[in-house]
Each structure stands twice: as C-alpha cells, then as structure tokens.
Amino acid sequence: MPASAVAEAVEVARQAGTNVKRKPADLFDNTFAENLDKSGFLKELWGGQVPEK
Numbered sequence: 001m002p003a004s005a006v007a008e009a010v011e012v013a014r015q016a017g018t019n020v021k022r023k024p025a026d027l028f029d030n031t032f033a034e035n036l037d038k039s040g041f042l043k044e045l046w047g048g049q050v051p052e053k
Contacts, residue, residue, distance in 0.1 A: 001028050
C-alpha cells in the first residue's frame with residue numbers, strides 16, 4: 001500500500017470532520033509485502049520483473 005494513499009485518505013477524513021489522532025504511517029504495515037518482495041517470491045510469481053509499485 002503506498003504511504004501517500006494512506007496520507008491522502010487521512011487528510012480527506014480530517015477535512016470531513018473526523019478527528020484522526022494517528023499519523024498515516026501508524027495506520028498500516030507493509031512488512032508482509034516487503035518480505036515477499038525481498039524473498040524473491042514476487043519475481044517468481046510474476047515471472048520476472050515485478051510491476052511498478
């Protein structure tokens with residue numbers, strides 16, 4: 001998940017009046033996907049170059 005997408009969603013929520021107290025980076029964890037990428041699994045799955053993140 002792109003951090004910019006989460007930040008944008010948080011900003012939209014704030015503008016709509018939602019009291020968001022956490023930073024966007026505190027709301028998601030990409031560790032699982034990053035580990036898949038580091039292990040080479042995604043390259044194997046895609047048969048080569050992984051599509052742009």
